[in-house]
Amino acid sequence: MERIYVTVRARPLSPEDAKSSPWRVSGNSIFFSTQSSKFEFDRIFGEECKTAEVYQARTKEIVAAAVRGFNGTVFAYGQTNSGKTHTMRGSTTEPGVIPLAVRDLFDIIQEDTNREFLLRMSYMEIYNEEIN
Template sequence: MERIHVTVRSRPLSSEDAKTSPWRISANSIFIPNHSTKFEFDRIFGEDCKTGEVYEARTKEIVAAAVRGFNGTVFAYGQTNSGKTHTMRGSATEPGVIPRAVHDLFDIIQQDVDREFLLRMSYMEIYNEEINDLLAPEHRKLQIHESIERGIYVAGLREEIVASPQQVLDLMEFGESHRHIGETNMNLHSSRSHTIFRMIIESRDRTEDGGGDSVSSCDAVRVSVLNLVDLAGSERAAKTGAEGVRLKEGSHINKSLMTLGTVIKKLSEGAESQGGHVPYRDSKLTRILQPALGGNANTAIICNITLAQ
């Protein structure tokens, strides 16, 4: 697989936190002055950066590669209240990674006169290790299946054929309204589930008939999948004040994030290509994303952080 690209985005600090934070950013490193602790990444963006810069760092290339037939996955990762959902969804004045990717996807396709495309989208959440369809809220506790024809798939998950960026974003907005959120000490609107926003891209070569009109050829259809994943925030119960239902949610969130970390570590060490075991089946998240993590897939992680103490 391609090397996983890791981008870090630092959330703006309050004036009070800015006075007490020990962390500093220099180029693509985060460190504490006069201390041996230092972390280096592919790109680091400070608090003044725009989402467009984060998107251009790697996600834009992954979107273009998906049109060419390569599976791709982009994760937004970070603790509760670090700005993940803002990075992925954005706002009316500053579009996030998902709307930028959707617009780019349609722009690239419209410029390709040699191929005919069909786009489908799905939107699901994983809540307490249960899969819910955000486009069909009545479809809950869906199951993962695998077949020779379809590979790994979620049975009963609605896939909508889409023809414009606005249609996609309207469907996403509908799905978002059914996502599980809850209040913790760290965030009044904390996402309590992982969400996978997925675009399925099918294409085949065009040919021309005798009259010069384009018709579809009988050549093989090329299919690729683009996953844009908003991970629920990693958290510590002592900080969030979680108890009861919130504590159970946090436990499932942290377990699946740990599995994702293990899978990515194994892949980066070459376990899959060397015939070693990669624990995709240890969580619903990694099992669903298995085809878009291994093999020839492109993967990027956007780590949203706060430098507050």
């Protein structure tokens, strides 16, 4: 597993925004329609992608590794309205990365009857360079 894995999740745009957005996605690259520069990522999730797919791509492995004693971090970064809460917290119809990780964690623990686990959990938001 690479040490750092950077992905982009494209949020569905309104038809109005889609007309004016200068950004184009091709494979795992994003480029500005009027310029030649291109930004490459480990993976780009398209507008149709579901949160479960985002979770499966890497966080699932990080959760499994954490149970084996490896530290891991998952964080979402983006401007306001870009979809961080949708991806991380989600909803009852489409749970986010945090509830999916917690569910997986308890499933793994339940299957391992030979070990005793102590769980502590916290999550935080950095907003305007302040930790909340």
